[in-house]
Amino acid sequence: MYLSLMAGIAFGQVKIDSVLQKKITAMFIEDQKWRKESIKLNRHEPSDYNRETIDKNWALTDSLNLIDVKRIINKYGYPGFSLVGERVSNRFWAIVQHCDDDVAFQEKVLALMDNEVNKHNASAENYAYLKDRVLLNKGGKQLFGTQARFDEKLHKHIALPIQDSALVDIRRKKIGLVPLKEYLKEMDSQY
Secondary structure, three states, rough: OOHHHHHHHHOOOOOOHHHHHHHHHHHHHHHHHHHHHHHHHOOOOOOOHHHHHHHHHHHHHHHHHHHHHHHHHHHHOOOHHHHHHHHOOOOOOHHHOOOOOOOOHHHHHHHHHHHHHHHOOOOOHHHHHHHHHHHHOOOOEEOOOOEEEOOOOOOEEOOEOOOOOOHHHHHHHHHOOOOOOHHHHHHHHHH
């Protein structure tokens, strides 16, 4: 295996871009910082920031990240596993998930990501999450049940509207996701 990896590197087949990895990771850390601080406040845990500061920085970070992810997409296409590694590719996807102010851009990324998933160069599970997000952002129903909201009265997560909901677990299984009930239960345990 070591020799085949070295041969791949010698012939240019493995092209991990460490500069791009660092850029995406820095964007991801900032993206997550404000979401984590918001969760702290929601859980009535101590935070160094008040709601106004968190919301302002969250919005600013998302808008700056949108500019940067567009530049990355225009320069590289979808940064798949072979370009930035699996972990960083997944981080890039998470940032795109939060670009809800530009659904047309999310759709563009979804199409690029579909190509990479078909080449096993991006996560099929992440594709499902983005697909659902785009469908809901366009006023439709999701396919995989990845998007949910917390129902305060029931004290549990409820999946947002799903197309052909009787078939959702079949679609989830095909793409590598756990059954919907199990997924929602896991979300409840983290809330």
